Amino acid sequence: MMQFTIRQQDRQTKGRLGQLRTARAVIDTPAFMPVGSLGPVKGLEPEDLHDLGFRLMLNNAYHLYLRPGHKVVAELGGLHAFTGWPGAILTDSGGFQIFSLAKLCKITDEGVTFQSHIDGSTHFITPETAIEIEEALGADIIMAFDQCVALPASRAAILEGVQRTTAWAKRCQASRRRNDQALFGIVQGGLEADLRRISAQELVALDFEGYAIGGLSVGESKADMYAMLDVTAPELPEAKPRYLMGVGLPEDLIEGVARGVDLFDCVVPSRHGRTGWLFTSFGRVSIKQAQYKQDERPIDPDCGCSVCKRYSRAYLHHLFNVKEMLGARLNTIHNLWYFADLMQRVRSSIERGTFLTMREEFYRARAEAERV
Amino acid sequence: MMQFTIRQQDRQTKGRLGQLRTARAVIDTPAFMPVGSLGPVKGLEPEDLHDLGFRLMLNNAYHLYLRPGHKVVAELGGLHAFTGWPGAILTDSGGFQIFSLAKLCKITDEGVTFQSHIDGSTHFITPETAIEIEEALGADIIMAFDQCVALPASRAAILEGVQRTTAWAKRCQASRRRNDQALFGIVQGGLEADLRRISAQELVALDFEGYAIGGLSVGESKADMYAMLDVTAPELPEAKPRYLMGVGLPEDLIEGVARGVDLFDCVVPSRHGRTGWLFTSFGRVSIKQAQYKQDERPIDPDCGCSVCKRYSRAYLHHLFNVKEMLGARLNTIHNLWYFADLMQRVRSSIERGTFLTMREEFYRARAEAERV
Ligand SMILES: [Zn+2]
Ligand SMILES: [Zn+2]
Numbered sequence: 001m002m003q004f005t006i007r008q009q010d011r012q013t014k015g016r017l018g019q020l021r022t023a024r025a026v027i028d029t030p031a032f033m034p035v036g037s038l039g040p041v042k043g044l045e046p047e048d049l050h051d052l053g054f055r056l057m058l059n060n061a062y063h064l065y066l067r068p069g070h071k072v073v074a075e076l077g078g079l080h081a082f083t084g085w086p087g088a089i090l091t092d093s094g095g096f097q098i099f100s101l102a103k104l105c106k107i108t109d110e111g112v113t114f115q116s117h118i119d120g121s122t123h124f125i126t127p128e129t130a131i132e133i134e135e136a137l138g139a140d141i142i143m144a145f146d147q148c149v150a151l152p153a154s155r156a157a158i159l160e161g162v163q164r165t166t167a168w169a170k171r172c173q174a175s176r177r178r179n180d181q182a183l184f185g186i187v188q189g190g191l192e193a194d195l196r197r198i199s200a201q202e203l204v205a206l207d208f209e210g211y212a213i214g215g216l217s218v219g220e221s222k223a224d225m226y227a228m229l230d231v232t233a234p235e236l237p238e239a240k241p242r243y244l245m246g247v248g249l250p251e252d253l254i255e256g257v258a259r260g261v262d263l264f265d266c267v268v269p270s271r272h273g274r275t276g277w278l279f280t281s282f283g284r285v286s287i288k289q290a291q292y293k294q295d296e297r298p299i300d301p302d303c304g305c306s307v308c309k310r311y312s313r314a315y316l317h318h319l320f321n322v323k324e325m326l327g328a329r330l331n332t333i334h335n336l337w338y339f340a341d342l343m344q345r346v347r348s349s350i351e352r353g354t355f356l357t358m359r360e361e362f363y364r365a366r367a368e369a370e371r372v
Numbered sequence: 373m374m375q376f377t378i379r380q381q382d383r384q385t386k387g388r389l390g391q392l393r394t395a396r397a398v399i400d401t402p403a404f405m406p407v408g409s410l411g412p413v414k415g416l417e418p419e420d421l422h423d424l425g426f427r428l429m430l431n432n433a434y435h436l437y438l439r440p441g442h443k444v445v446a447e448l449g450g451l452h453a454f455t456g457w458p459g460a461i462l463t464d465s466g467g468f469q470i471f472s473l474a475k476l477c478k479i480t481d482e483g484v485t486f487q488s489h490i491d492g493s494t495h496f497i498t499p500e501t502a503i504e505i506e507e508a509l510g511a512d513i514i515m516a517f518d519q520c521v522a523l524p525a526s527r528a529a530i531l532e533g534v535q536r537t538t539a540w541a542k543r544c545q546a547s548r549r550r551n552d553q554a555l556f557g558i559v560q561g562g563l564e565a566d567l568r569r570i571s572a573q574e575l576v577a578l579d580f581e582g583y584a585i586g587g588l589s590v591g592e593s594k595a596d597m598y599a600m601l602d603v604t605a606p607e608l609p610e611a612k613p614r615y616l617m618g619v620g621l622p623e624d625l626i627e628g629v630a631r632g633v634d635l636f637d638c639v640v641p642s643r644h645g646r647t648g649w650l651f652t653s654f655g656r657v658s659i660k661q662a663q664y665k666q667d668e669r670p671i672d673p674d675c676g677c678s679v680c681k682r683y684s685r686a687y688l689h690h691l692f693n694v695k696e697m698l699g700a701r702l703n704t705i706h707n708l709w710y711f712a713d714l715m716q717r718v719r720s721s722i723e724r725g726t727f728l729t730m731r732e733e734f735y736r737a738r739a740e741a742e743r744v
Contacts, residue, residue, distance in 0.1 A: 038690070038691075038694045038696055039687070039690065039691065039696065039698075040691070040696060040698045042696060042697055042698065043415070043697045043698055043701065044698065045682075045698065045701075045702075046682075063694075067690065067693060067694050068665060068686070068689075068690045068693070072665065072666055072686070075666055076666065076668060076684065076686050076687075077668075082684075082686070082687055082690075083687065084682045084683055084687070293440060293444060294444055294447055294448065296448060296449075310417075310418075310456045311456055312448065312454075314440070314444070314448050314454070315411070315448075315454055315455065315456070317440075318410070318411065318439065318440045318454075319410075319411065319412070321439060321440070322410045322435075322439050324410055324411065324412060324414060325414055325415045325697045325700065325701070326411075326412045326414065326415055326416065326417065328697065329415065329417075329697070329701070330417075
């Protein structure tokens with residue numbers, strides 16, 4: 001089972017240093033989770049993630065339900081045995097993917113009917129089947145099945161989503177058969193502050209083992225996203241982990257931590273890596289630019305990753321240019337190292353009481369690089 | 373510079389155990405070279421190849437000449453610095469790729485005019501520019517620029533190819549500026565035994581540091597290929613390394629060794645890996661077959677590779693099925709391990725005087741697997 005302890009509360013922000021323990025791993029928080037939609041983070045082995053310092057990763061229930069199927073994974077011993085990942089795993093419930101990827105979604109109070117984005121086959125998922133799928137996959141932490149309303153939406157539609165999310169959350173709890181997984185509820189409410197509060201309060205009353213903030217980073221402004229965090233986080237119990245889903249960029253992680261978030265996940269480091277975008281201490285770099293063709297320097301001279309130790313910008317430019325899959329792998333390793341290191345710096349700054357200074361320096365370094 | 377010593381001659385076949393030394397590596401022969409056309413073996417880092425036991429790999433001058441350009445590689449310190457590969461490198465001269473990949477080839481005694489298969493741009497390569505390119509790339513072993521005649525071809529066309537290959541070989545030698553690379557000549561002659569002999573004799577008279585047998589494994593029968601090896605190898609000096617270019621399948625390596633070949637290269641392990649074909653002690657397996665969907669066993673229970681230690685057929689089937697690039701990487705690692713292990717078994721059987729038995733067992737295991 002999961003344990004969460006707050007080791008230190010930042011005095012100047014809502015940031016907190018914590019530790020999450022599952023049967024398989026100890027995760028220092030705030031932490032970023034890399035995303036392996038179909039099992040692996042694209043191009044990486046479990047050993048690579050472990051070497052980068054990650055102890056908790058995310059797998060997508062929706063993708064694994066479609067292929068190879070949750071029953072196949074269960075028969076093969078669950079996700080850990082299937083993928084070879086020795087650390088902890090969190091599975092999302094599939095709700096977000098169904099609403100964003102699948103075709104012809106039809107939502108009723110009972111559940112969601114949708115067509116697979118792979119082969120068009122029709123599927124019906126309820127809170128009960130979502131839990132059945134996540135229990136079969138066997139992650140350490142599983143997410144309740146929620147309704148994520150696409151924005152912009154009417155207040156009535158958002159309210160309906162909140163009410164359904166609460167009703168479904170109860171059904172998720174009621175349908176559990178395993179007691180060795182932690183179940184998190186997901187706060188919805190779009191950009192409506194009072195609906196966010198209501199959603200959080202209703203879920204807190206159900207006493208989940210952790211709480212996620214969903215339905216953000218879906219196109220709204222950063223100011224809107226941060227405002228929703230400001231409203232939602234204080235409603236959540238201090239002693240339980242808070243997870244901001246699908247977020248995000250480095251500045252979003254820092255702002256999320258400042259508002260009391262403990263966990264993040266995002267495809268940004270791997271997807272950006274595959275498209276040639278590299279995160280550095282001086283901002284984002286597009287390795288496909290011609291200026292790097294003969295650049296012997298590492299991506300970021302201040303980076304301690306295995307890629308920056310071994311390869312030049314020129315080589316990574318070449319690999320991207322000729323579409324060598326090794327390029328995607330190396331870019332992803334560098335980006336994930338950046339994210340792991342950023343969270344490490346966040347944690348040690350909270351520990352030393354210098355988180356606000358760290359945040360200022362982060363923005364200053366970026367602003368200086370942009371002036372150059 | 374390169375040194376080659378024969379450590380042991382097999383008594384029952386023409387097989388020989390040798391050692392090739394370059395400034396960067398000691399290579400036990402017979403050896404298989406993995407192919408990194410554009411730098412890396414697709415999806416693999418230098419460390420992966422090294423862990424698999426390889427100390428010599430091949431890079432394609434044609435591909436690297438087009439992208440990023442040999443001058444760019446030279447300015448970045450040569451192929452070793454560019455790719456991070458610490459072992460020895462052999463570059464082919466580009467001849468074979470020009471004749472097989474490029475468009476609108478026009479061959480004169482002077483050289484070859486062709487259009488890039490990438491962007492259609494026109495290029496003119498002569499023996500002199502081929503050596504200039506290979507010296508800029510900076511491999512340990514470089515190949516003379518030859519004319520590989522596509523089969524079937526008239527005897528007259530094959531003879532012309534042989535004569536031009538000899539003339540070009542002389543020009544390659546004359547245009548060298550570096551003295552720290554070994555230069556190999558390439559025997560041509562199609563499937564004409566007497567022309568193969570003439571080509572070999574003419575090149576041997578030029579005293580190269582090693583000899584390659586080119587223009588084979590281009591669609592002819594195995595019997596024809598082996599017959600040409602039977603004819604060609606005895607013409608080559610005992611004390612120099614012999615390299616059978618672009619070959620091949622496991623049985624071709626064994627048959628090549630039995631006929632006195634020391635070096636092989638082929639894209640088969642990596643290309644087959646990407647298309648889901650895996651080499652095992654019981655023959656080739658297509659991981660995409662539905663029968664592997666829930667198969668918990670490793671690819672080959674007798675394989676000692678890191679993939680077979682960690683992953684099931686079911687997981688590799690899944691990765692292939694969902695087109696995860698990790699699948700290509702893992703399949704390639706397994707296949708290269710098989711090739712490295714096969715050559716290791718070949719070498720130790722020569723050392724123990726049991727090469728013929730090893731060859732018989734190889735065919736027997738395959739035949740047994742096919743009967744099942
Ligand atoms: Zn780096
Ligand atoms: Zn294996």
